[in-house]
Amino acid sequence: EIVLTQSPGTLSLSPGERATLSCRASQSVSSSYLAWYQQKPGQAPRLLIYGASSRATGIPDRFSGSGSGTDFTLTISRLEPEDFAVYYCQQYGSSPNTFGQGTKLEIK
Amino acid sequence: QVQLVQSGAEVKKPGASVKVSCKASGYTFTSYGISWVRQAPGQGLEWMGWISAYNGNTNYAQKLQGRVTMTTDTSTSTAYMELRSLRSDDTAVYYCARIGMGAEYDYWGQGTLVTVSS
Numbered sequence: 001e002i003v004l005t006q007s008p009g010t011l012s013l014s015p016g017e018r019a020t021l022s023c024r025a026s027q028s029v030s031s032s033y034l035a036w037y038q039q040k041p042g043q044a045p046r047l048l049i050y051g052a053s054s055r056a057t058g059i060p061d062r063f064s065g066s067g068s069g070t071d072f073t074l075t076i077s078r079l080e081p082e083d084f085a086v087y088y089c090q091q092y093g094s095s096p097n098t099f100g101q102g103t104k105l106e107i108k
Numbered sequence: 109q110v111q112l113v114q115s116g117a118e119v120k121k122p123g124a125s126v127k128v129s130c131k132a133s134g135y136t137f138t139s140y141g142i143s144w145v146r147q148a149p150g151q152g153l154e155w156m157g158w159i160s161a162y163n164g165n166t167n168y169a170q171k172l173q174g175r176v177t178m179t180t181d182t183s184t185s186t187a188y189m190e191l192r193s194l195r196s197d198d199t200a201v202y203y204c205a206r207i208g209m210g211a212e213y214d215y216w217g218q219g220t221l222v223t224v225s226s
Contacts, residue, residue, distance in 0.1 A: 035212045037153075044203055044219050045145075045153065050212035057214075088153055092211045096169050097143070099153040 002027055002091050006100035012108040019076040021103045023089035028069045033093030036065055036074045039102075040085045048087075049074060081107075110134040112204055112217035119223045120194050127190040128220045130204030137185035138162045141207035144178060144189045146200040147219075154200075158207060159187060194224045 003026040013019055023034070032052035037045035047056040049065035052072055062077040076083055084107050089100040115129040130142060143158040157168035159178040166178050177190045187204055201219040208214035 033211060037213075044216040045205075045213075046216070047208075047212060047214050050208070050210055050214075054210075056212075090153075090213070092213070095167055097155045097158075099145075099155065101152050 001096055002029065002094060002098050004089050004091060004098055004100035006087075006089060006103045008103060009101075010104045010106060012106050013079055014108045015079050015081055017079050019074075019079055019083070019105060021074040021076075021087055021105075023067075023072040023074070023100050025070040025072075025091060029072075029091045030093035032068050033091055034065075034067070034072050035090045035092060036063075037088045037090065038083075038085050039088065045088065076105075079105075110206065110215045112206060112215055114202075114204060114217040114220045117221040117223070119225065121226055122195055122224055124194050124224075125190060125192040126194060126222050127188055128202050128204075128222070130187040130189070130217050132185045132187070132206070135206075137180075138182055140209075142178075142180070142187040143205045143207055143213055145203045145205060145213075147203070148197070148200045151200075156189070156202075161187065191222075194222075196224050198222065199224045 005024045007022045034052045036049040039045045053065045064075045066073050086102045086104050088102050111133045113131045138161050141160045144156040159166045161180045179188045203219050204217040205213035206215040
């Protein structure tokens with residue numbers, strides 16, 4: 001089973017700042033089958049990034065993903081008030097599909 | 109537009125079973141798989157397994173093997189997840205998600221809260 005470790009656990013930033021979230025895998029993620037999801041309280045997760053770097057439909061271009069192998073990054077270039085939420089990475093290249101434990105992005 | 113609409117909240121006693129439904133619309137149901145993910149209160153996301161809506165093939169998380177069954181009804185474009193021998197630590201919000209063309213989870217249901225309590 002591939003274990004995904006996200007860091008930091010909590011990130012405190014202000015609107016307008018840049019956010020960098022990390023996801024490290026215990027073994028290589030095949031074919032960059034790595035996704036990022038955003039979850040707000042009381043809501044289902046929403047797909048942001050798939051294939052490590054492709055934005056999902058309707059996702060603003062301030063969200064970008066990068067990385068390969070075992071190290072992946074989600075970057076939000078300029079934080080908007082609606083971006084404060086919990087973010088999860090997920091690998092779906094091997095079974096079981098696994099999720100990271102999440103990074104909470106909070107307003108400073 | 110793609111929509112996944114799940115059944116309503118359930119309260120069950122330990123040892124009972126629950127069956128959650130996920131009705132799909134806005135796309136060809138048999139062209140995509142459905143995955144199930146759960147989230148215990150205040151916790152992260154846990155993958156439960158998936159089912160191909162094309163041929164019914166399944167793949168379950170090892171820790172749930174023997175207790176979970178995923179099925180589909182192509183006549184109504186509905187996926188089901190049944191969990192048996194419920195325990196208190198099965199209390200969670202259960203989500204269905206469509207498995208997109210690249211295997212990512214591109215659309216999600218609204219979630220179904222299952223509470224297991226005596």
